[in-house]
Amino acid sequence: MLLFVSSVKLVAEIALLAFAGQWLLGLLAGAKRETNFFYRLLKVxxxxxxxxxxxxxxxLVLDRHLPxxxxxxxxxxxVVSTLYKIQLCLEIGVQACR
Known part of the structure; x- marks a missing residue:
């Protein structure tokens, strides 16, 4: 169970960093962001x-608000997976979570 929770947490972290990178790169690239290779990679x-x-x-939610x-x-x-991982680690012992 700990492996599953850690995997979900890892996928969420990667997605959050990709969203943040895409947003920041979109600000920096401006109107030409759709032609930027790294922006398209983060979009994938x-x-x-x-x-x-x-x-x-x-x-009711507009398509531009979906990201x-x-x-x-x-x-x-x-947040949920982090809290659940903390709970699991406290149950089985902190040393077993490393």
Missing amino acids: LTDPFVRAARWVSPK LVAFLVVLFLW
Whole structure:
């Protein structure tokens, strides 16, 4: 169970960093961000989460707000998995979690 929780936490961390990098690169690149190789690479990493956000969010949410919704959902998932990992580590012992 600890391995599963750690894996979910790791995937959430990678997605959060990809969202943050895409946002920052979008600010720096401006209007030409869609032609930037690294922006498109980060977009490939975040697209599955944005599609999942479209699936769980109501149709009232605009498509341009979906990356923010996806970021918030992944952030919530990261917080929950972190808290659950802490709980597991306290149950089995801190030394076993390393």
